[in-house]
Amino acid sequence: MRAACSFCGVPADLGTAPAAGRARLDLDAAVCAACMTLDPARPGAALRAAARLLGADEDDPHLREALLDEDGALDGLLYGDPGDPLSSGYRAPQRAPWGHVSRQTRAALGRARDRAQGRRAAEAGGGPAGESPPPSGPPACLVCGVGASTSWRPVTTAALARGRGTLTGHLCAGCAAVLEAVGAVGPTLVERAYSESRGQRWTEATRVPGLTAWAATDAPPGEPWAWVAPRREGPAPGSVEAQVADLRAQVAALAEGAAR
Numbered sequence: 671m672r673a674a675c676s677f678c679g680v681p682a683d684l685g686t687a688p689a690a691g692r693a694r695l696d697l698d699a700a701v702c703a704a705c706m707t708l709d710p711a712r713p714g715a716a717l718r719a720a721a722r723l724l725g726a727d728e729d730d731p732h733l734r735e736a737l738l739d740e741d742g743a744l745d746g747l748l749y750g751d752p753g754d755p756l757s758s759g760y761r762a763p764q765r766a767p768w769g770h771v772s773r774q775t776r777a778a779l780g781r782a783r784d785r786a787q788g789r790r791a792a793e794a795g796g797g798p799a800g801e802s803p804p805p806s807g808p809p810a811c812l813v814c815g816v817g818a819s820t821s822w823r824p825v826t827t828a829a830l831a832r833g834r835g836t837l838t839g840h841l842c843a844g845c846a847a848v849l850e851a852v853g854a855v856g857p858t859l860v861e862r863a864y865s866e867s868r869g870q871r872w873t874e875a876t877r878v879p880g881l882t883a884w885a886a887t888d889a890p891p892g893e894p895w896a897w898v899a900p901r902r903e904g905p906a907p908g909s910v911e912a913q914v915a916d917l918r919a920q921v922a923a924l925a926e927g928a929a930r
């Protein structure tokens with residue numbers, strides 16, 4: 671009889687393997703040939719499955735840790751999860767492996783992969799000694815996107831990424847110092863942090879058209895402001911793009927003024 675692989679959900683033979691990561695033998699568990707290589711009887715099979723889905727090293731300790739820290743990264747990951755009454759039992763096999771994994775779970779997996787990358791980079795001496803990735807939440811400074819810092823200041827804000835709701839995360843040491851100076855999380859913090867990171871003096875009149883905080887991008891954690899194109903590669907003065915950028919900046923300034 672064809673049952674569903676309890677990992678990826680494709681047709682598999684019943685009773686061929688113990689359930690994922692469980693010490694007890696579960697005669698109802700089916701595992702396809704591909705997922706047998708996840709070593710279902712060895713603890714951590716679900717974490718190895720998550721790594722495989724990400725195309726990552728299945729025995730990377732940083733990724734394991736990050737997956738366990740990331741809320742929702744393992745939700746509904748296994749097609750027949752013995753720990754989840756909703757997905758265990760009698761689901762019919764599906765054609766595409768892992769087709770059941772939700773967008774939310776895939777997004778959480780991506781965040782765990784990014785965080786693991788940050789940890790690896792910090793450990794490999796990617797930055798000066800004493801630097802580490804944020805202790806929780808998004809894997810980089812919400813403002814500048816740097817993945818490792820000597821200290822992290824927790825913030826909860828809806829002002830950095832419109833449309834993404836309230837975010838709880840951290841600011842790196844540099845952006846936390848700018849926050850001290852400007853007093854509030856918002857566009858001024860972002861513009862000033864950016865200007866100062868470029869060695870430019872910031873004034874009340876400083877405007878950086880189209881500048882977004884890391885939290886509003888889908889950029890991976892890494893170097894600060896890596897997603898911002900250098901100004902000299904911006905639109906030529908007088909071009910339509912430059913006029914649009916200018917209008918955008920004026921609208922943003924008006925909106926900021928109105929919010930005060």
Ligand SMILES: [Zn+2]
Nearest residue numbers: 675678702705
């Ligand atoms: Zn499978």
Ligand SMILES: [Zn+2]
Nearest residue numbers: 811814842845
């Ligand atoms: Zn920062």
